[in-house]
Amino acid sequence: MDNGGILPGRIEGKVTLRLRPSAPYSSELTANQIGVIADIAERYGSGVVHVTPRQTVEIPDVLSSCLEEVLQQLKGAGLSTGPIGRHLRNVIACSRWCLYNATAMDRMAKRLNDLYMGVVMPGKMVISLSGCDFSCVRSRTSDIGVIARVEIELTDRECKRCSLCVKEPLGCQVDAITITDEGVVIDTDRCVRCGFCTNICRPGTIRVRARSFDLFLGGKGGIRPREGVFYKSLSSEDSLLEEIERVIRWYREVAEEGERIADVFERQGGGPI
Amino acid sequence: MMKRETFNLEMPKVGIIKGVLAKDIEVVGEKVVNLRTCARPYRNMYSASQLRTIKLVAEEYGSGKVHLSPRHNLEIPEVRQKDLDRALRELYIAGLFPGGAGTSVRNIFTCPDWCSSSVRPVQEIGMMVSHNFGDRDMPNKVTISFAGCLNGCSRPYNTDIGIVAMAEVVVDGNVCKEGCRACMESCPFDAVEVVDGRVRVTEGCQYCGRCLNACEYGVLKKGRTGFRVLIGGKEGSTVRFGVEYMRWVDDFEVLEIIDRVLRNYQEKAALRPGSTRKRERLSEVIERLGMEAFMEDN
Numbered sequence: 001m002d003n004g005g006i007l008p009g010r011i012e013g014k015v016t017l018r019l020r021p022s023a024p025y026s027s028e029l030t031a032n033q034i035g036v037i038a039d040i041a042e043r044y045g046s047g048v049v050h051v052t053p054r055q056t057v058e059i060p061d062v063l064s065s066c067l068e069e070v071l072q073q074l075k076g077a078g079l080s081t082g083p084i085g086r087h088l089r090n091v092i093a094c095s096r097w098c099l100y101n102a103t104a105m106d107r108m109a110k111r112l113n114d115l116y117m118g119v120v121m122p123g124k125m126v127i128s129l130s131g132c133d134f135s136c137v138r139s140r141t142s143d144i145g146v147i148a149r150v151e152i153e154l155t156d157r158e159c160k161r162c163s164l165c166v167k168e169p170l171g172c173q174v175d176a177i178t179i180t181d182e183g184v185v186i187d188t189d190r191c192v193r194c195g196f197c198t199n200i201c202r203p204g205t206i207r208v209r210a211r212s213f214d215l216f217l218g219g220k221g222g223i224r225p226r227e228g229v230f231y232k233s234l235s236s237e238d239s240l241l242e243e244i245e246r247v248i249r250w251y252r253e254v255a256e257e258g259e260r261i262a263d264v265f266e267r268q269g270g271g272p273i
Numbered sequence: 274m275m276k277r278e279t280f281n282l283e284m285p286k287v288g289i290i291k292g293v294l295a296k297d298i299e300v301v302g303e304k305v306v307n308l309r310t311c312a313r314p315y316r317n318m319y320s321a322s323q324l325r326t327i328k329l330v331a332e333e334y335g336s337g338k339v340h341l342s343p344r345h346n347l348e349i350p351e352v353r354q355k356d357l358d359r360a361l362r363e364l365y366i367a368g369l370f371p372g373g374a375g376t377s378v379r380n381i382f383t384c385p386d387w388c389s390s391s392v393r394p395v396q397e398i399g400m401m402v403s404h405n406f407g408d409r410d411m412p413n414k415v416t417i418s419f420a421g422c423l424n425g426c427s428r429p430y431n432t433d434i435g436i437v438a439m440a441e442v443v444v445d446g447n448v449c450k451e452g453c454r455a456c457m458e459s460c461p462f463d464a465v466e467v468v469d470g471r472v473r474v475t476e477g478c479q480y481c482g483r484c485l486n487a488c489e490y491g492v493l494k495k496g497r498t499g500f501r502v503l504i505g506g507k508e509g510s511t512v513r514f515g516v517e518y519m520r521w522v523d524d525f526e527v528l529e530i531i532d533r534v535l536r537n538y539q540e541k542a543a544l545r546p547g548s549t550r551k552r553e554r555l556s557e558v559i560e561r562l563g564m565e566a567f568m569e570d571n
Contacts (some may be wrong), residue, residue, distance in 0.1 A: 007389075008389060009387065010387050010389070016387060025338070027340075027341070028338050028339060028340045028341065029338070029341060030337055030338055030339070031327075031331040031332040031337045031339065032337075032385045033327065033329045034324050034325075034327055034328040034331070035324075035328045035340055037324060038321040038322070038324035038325050038328065038528075039321070041320075041321045041324070042321040047320055047321045048315075048318045048319065048320050048321070049318065049319045049320075049321070049324060050317055050318050050319075050385045051318075051319065051341055051345045051381065052426075053343045053344070053345075053382070053426060053427060053428070054343075055343070056341075057341070057342040058385065059519075060385065061387070078336045078388075091345065095307070095342070095348060095350065096342065097307050097348075097350035097351065098290075098307075099290070099549060113510070131565075133509075133510045134509050135340075135508070135509050135510065136343060136509070137343055138343065138428065138431065138508045140508065140509075140512045141428070141431055141512060142510055168550060173551070174548075174551075175547065175548050175549060175551070176551075190547075191511060199418065199492045219512075221425060221426075221428050221430065221431065222424050222425055222426075222478075223423050223425070223461050224461075225425075225430045225431065225514055226513040227514075231282055262297065
């Protein structure tokens with residue numbers, strides 16, 4: 001179950017610890033965990049903590065002689081070290097409190113993190129789960145990116161004309177909604193299926209018809225950034241998980257040492273079947 | 274009773290985000306907001322005492338959870354509206370400020386200086402940029418990222434203004450004693466050659482500095498360093514990669530370029546085609562005008 005996470009430091013006898021939350025959530029911290037991190041940074045480190053872009057935190061300059069003690073404390077608080085190197089990096093999910101996101105992705109992130117904890121991959125692997133089209137977690141430049149979609153529909157419930165769904169700052173971000181004398185009209189060509197309007201519509205005139213998940217493969221950042229390509233749309237969380245497992249199995253089979261999904265695509269000229 | 278002097282808190286313009294309750298929690302009749310906090314002075318680092326304050330605010334006024342955002346922010350969700358003033362006061366005292374939301378300059382993204390791949394420190398200049406330009410009102414959101422090496426963990430290619438450190442490699446004495454070829458293998462651009470025990474860096478070098486870390490015998494040394502500036506990238510519903518605007522600029526020039534880009538962007542941004550209220554992102558302005566016309570001062 002070792003993912004690494006103990007990085008060499010710049011000062012002799014000190015290491016940098018990369019921590020990820022592992023329980024109860026993998027994409028957010030509890031207040032208690034923050035307290036533990038603060039204590040460790042102060043007692044064993046230099047008192048500062050770096051928040052990384054992949055929902056992990058790094059404590060620099062931790063005394064390597066006290067490592068055992070520190071790891072014990074972390075374990076008790078539901079924090080683990082890692083991941084670094086050729087592993088599945090921490091799966092990031094966007095905030096489930098965000099107004100825009102209609103599908104909370106945190107449970108999915110936890111499932112994936114638990115499933116691939118400590119599994120060695122051919123290369124670095126990054127999965128990002130986004131709850132809406134705006135993809136703050138950068139789904140389109142991740143090896144495997146997921147964007148949750150919501151198909152909306154209009155119900156019989158009468159629109160109260162509060163116009164929350166069209167006004168700043170909460171209204172539709174792509175101007176797909178207009179309110180006319182007859183009621184709400186939705187421009188399906190403009191709609192990016194983020195489901196935001198279903199969150200704020202009080203009378204329930206606009207509601208969710210169906211949820212789905214779009215899967216993007218082969219994106220990457222780093223030295224040679226690539227944009228991921230749309231691969232498939234899945235209708236449920238379970239089928240999404242199954243598909244991701246299938247993609248990872250395919251990747252582990254075909255990839256050569258050090259290759260990422262984008263490199264495999266380039267070499268083979270195609271994706272998994 | 275004596276009237277107590279009160280400290281009047283001015284509400285910040287950004288960083289207090291209307292929140293929804295998590296789908297699995299029911300609190301009826303209470304309005305909540307999410308507080309997106311940035312730490313000062315370094316926006317990518319939190320001190321232990323700042324973390325304790327976040328712990329306290331999350332426990333007392335929120336729901337005891339903290340979301341880690343991908344831009345170094347810590348978000349405290351479900352802060353009850355009636356507690357907002359008290360929560361903000363606690364945060365202010367600890368040097369934490371709400372921010373990094375809406376149509377403004379978002380939290381400045383810098384990688385940590387202790388990373389072994391970093392070829393030039395970026396934290397200080399990141400602090401300077403956030404001090405000068407952070408949370409400035411803009412036509413649309415603007416993201417600025419600093420990366421200490423070409424690996425770009427802070428995604429400088431996919432931000433409006435990306436600044437990447439670069440380092441020239443100097444071969445010391447030109448004689449590689451060990452012939453381990455670690456530098457050759459580490460180079461992502463095949464720009465390092467080892468011929469007859471001599472190391473040569475060819476023209477393909479992109480100044481990422483990976484070979485500097487690989488060489489254990491001190492044959493390769495770091496020469497001059499500087500930044501390359503990429504403009505017009507974005508990530509989100511569409512992806513654009515930033516275009517290189519300049520190379521080998523120093524700290525002061527970086528500040529100057531950022532200032533110029535932000536001023537020109539404020540002047541030249543128009544409404545998005547077909548939209549009545551959303552204005553263009555930086556990448557869209559540059560696509561419409563071209564880089565040269567965009568960077569020209571009026």
